[in-house]
Amino acid sequence: MIELIDRSGKRLAGPVGFEVQLTEDGHLAVTDIVTSQWQKPDLYIHLYVLLTHLSVSLGGIFLFIFLRKDPNNLFKKQILIASCTLVFTIIIATDRAVSGSYSSWAVEWLSYELDVSAISLQRVLSASNHLLGLVSSVIWTLVFLEVARRVPRKTMQKTPHLFTLRRALQEFLKLQINQIVFIVIFLNLFFFLYLAYRTPIFIAALVSASASIIIMTSYSTWRIRREAIEVLSEDHPIVRAFIRKLADAGHNPQIKEVYLISREKWPLPNAFVIGVWPKQTIVGVTEPLLENFGAEEVMAVLFHEYGHYSEKHTTIFAAFWALIIPLYIIFAVNLDKWLESFLSNEVVLGFLSSWLKPLGFLLSGILFLMLMRWLERRADLFAKRLGYGAALGDALAKIADITGQPSKLPRWIEWLSTHPSADRRKESLS
Structure with a gap:
C-alpha cells in the first residue's frame, strides 16, 4: 500500500x-x-x-x-x-x-x-x-x-403523594416495557413467517401486526379487569340510568358493566374503552371522575365511551395499525428500488431516499392523529344525539382544567394531538 x-x-x-x-x-x-x-x-x-x-x-x-x-x-x-x-x-x-x-x-x-x-x-x-x-x-x-x-397541577395539590418522581418513573417503565413487548412479539412472528415459511413481506407483517395488537389489547383488558376495585353494574344508579337511557333511545345496550379504577392506579379523572372486537370491549372510569363530577357529567362521559363501542372505533383503531405497519415496511424496503427505476441522478436519489422514508413514517403518524380526532368527534356526536352534549362539554372543560391541559389550542397544534381541544369540542357540542 x-x-x-x-x-x-x-x-x-x-x-x-x-x-x-x-x-x-x-x-x-x-x-x-x-x-x-x-x-x-x-x-x-x-x-x-x-x-x-x-x-x-x-x-x-x-x-x-x-x-x-x-x-x-x-x-x-x-x-x-x-x-x-x-x-x-x-x-x-x-x-x-x-x-x-x-x-x-x-x-x-x-x-x-x-x-x-x-x-x-x-x-x-x-x-x-x-x-x-x-x-x-x-x-x-x-x-x-x-x-x-x-401537568396535573390541581390534582397534584390535592394528592401530592401520587405525583412523586418514583411513581412517574414506574409509569414510564411500564410504558417502555409494553412497547418492548409489542416489538418483540411483532419481530418474532414476522421473521418466523418470513424466514421459515417464505411468506411475502406484506402478509407476514400484516399477520404479525394483527397478532401483536390482539395479544397486547387482550392483556390490557385482562389487567383492567384484575385491577378494578369495583365493577359497577345495574345496581349502581348512574349505570342503571345509563342503560335505561340507551334503551329508550332505541339502542340494545351490550355493555352493562363499568370497571372502576382506583385513584392510586389512575389519579386523574378519565374514562376509557378498550378492546379489539365488541365482545372483548370493556368500559372503565376512574375514581376521581366518579367522585368529583355530577351524575349528568359522568353519564355524558359514559355515552361518549359507549359511542366508541357502538361505532366499533376500537376495531377501526386496531385495523388501522395492523394495515399501516406492513404498508410502511413495504414502502421502506422497496423505496430505493422504485426510485432507481425512473431516476439516474445519484444526488437526487440520495436526497429522496434520505427524506422519503422518515416522511413516510411521519405521514403515518399524521394519518393516525387525524383518525383519532375523527373518532373522538364521532363519539362526541353520539353523546350529543342522546341529549348530553352540553353535559359532556362541561365535563371535558373540567377535565382539562383539573389536568392542566390548555382548554384552547391553535389549529396547527391540534394537528399534533389525538383529541381536539376542550373549547373546540364544547363549541361543537353546544
Missing part, C-alpha cells in the same frame, strides 16, 4: 492507498482503494445517527431546563426544539445528498484531522452512538418525568 503524506508528514484524508495488480496482458493496474473504504454506508450512518442523538440530547436538556424554571408554554418550547432538531437533520441529509454517495465530507474531514483510518473511525463512531443513545434516553426520561409531575 502507498500512503500519501503532506510536507509535515501527516497522512492525507485518512487511509489513502492504492492496490497494484498485474493484468493478463502484462500491464500494471492501479486501483484507488480509498473510494471503496469511504463508500461503506455504515461509516456515514454512524456519523448521521451520532449527530442526530446529539441534537435530540441537547433538545432534551434545554426542554428540561425550561420546565424546571417555568412549566408554562410547554407546547411552544417543544415546537421550538423540534424545529431546531429538524433544521439540524436537514443539514446532515443535504450533506449526504450532495455527496452523491454514502461518503461524506464531514467523515473525510474527521479522518484527516484525527489522522485515523476509516475502520478505526467507524469503531469510535459506533461506540459513541451507543453511549450517546443511552444518554439521550436518560435525558428524555427526565423530561417525561418532569412533564408527568407538573
Whole structure:
C-alpha cells in the first residue's frame, strides 16, 4: 500500500492507498482503494445517527431546563426544539445528498484531522452512538418525568403523594416495557413467517401486526379487569340510568358493566374503552371522575365511551395499525428500488431516499392523529344525539382544567394531538 503524506508528514484524508495488480496482458493496474473504504454506508450512518442523538440530547436538556424554571408554554418550547432538531437533520441529509454517495465530507474531514483510518473511525463512531443513545434516553426520561409531575397541577395539590418522581418513573417503565413487548412479539412472528415459511413481506407483517395488537389489547383488558376495585353494574344508579337511557333511545345496550379504577392506579379523572372486537370491549372510569363530577357529567362521559363501542372505533383503531405497519415496511424496503427505476441522478436519489422514508413514517403518524380526532368527534356526536352534549362539554372543560391541559389550542397544534381541544369540542357540542 502507498500512503500519501503532506510536507509535515501527516497522512492525507485518512487511509489513502492504492492496490497494484498485474493484468493478463502484462500491464500494471492501479486501483484507488480509498473510494471503496469511504463508500461503506455504515461509516456515514454512524456519523448521521451520532449527530442526530446529539441534537435530540441537547433538545432534551434545554426542554428540561425550561420546565424546571417555568412549566408554562410547554407546547411552544417543544415546537421550538423540534424545529431546531429538524433544521439540524436537514443539514446532515443535504450533506449526504450532495455527496452523491454514502461518503461524506464531514467523515473525510474527521479522518484527516484525527489522522485515523476509516475502520478505526467507524469503531469510535459506533461506540459513541451507543453511549450517546443511552444518554439521550436518560435525558428524555427526565423530561417525561418532569412533564408527568407538573401537568396535573390541581390534582397534584390535592394528592401530592401520587405525583412523586418514583411513581412517574414506574409509569414510564411500564410504558417502555409494553412497547418492548409489542416489538418483540411483532419481530418474532414476522421473521418466523418470513424466514421459515417464505411468506411475502406484506402478509407476514400484516399477520404479525394483527397478532401483536390482539395479544397486547387482550392483556390490557385482562389487567383492567384484575385491577378494578369495583365493577359497577345495574345496581349502581348512574349505570342503571345509563342503560335505561340507551334503551329508550332505541339502542340494545351490550355493555352493562363499568370497571372502576382506583385513584392510586389512575389519579386523574378519565374514562376509557378498550378492546379489539365488541365482545372483548370493556368500559372503565376512574375514581376521581366518579367522585368529583355530577351524575349528568359522568353519564355524558359514559355515552361518549359507549359511542366508541357502538361505532366499533376500537376495531377501526386496531385495523388501522395492523394495515399501516406492513404498508410502511413495504414502502421502506422497496423505496430505493422504485426510485432507481425512473431516476439516474445519484444526488437526487440520495436526497429522496434520505427524506422519503422518515416522511413516510411521519405521514403515518399524521394519518393516525387525524383518525383519532375523527373518532373522538364521532363519539362526541353520539353523546350529543342522546341529549348530553352540553353535559359532556362541561365535563371535558373540567377535565382539562383539573389536568392542566390548555382548554384552547391553535389549529396547527391540534394537528399534533389525538383529541381536539376542550373549547373546540364544547363549541361543537353546544
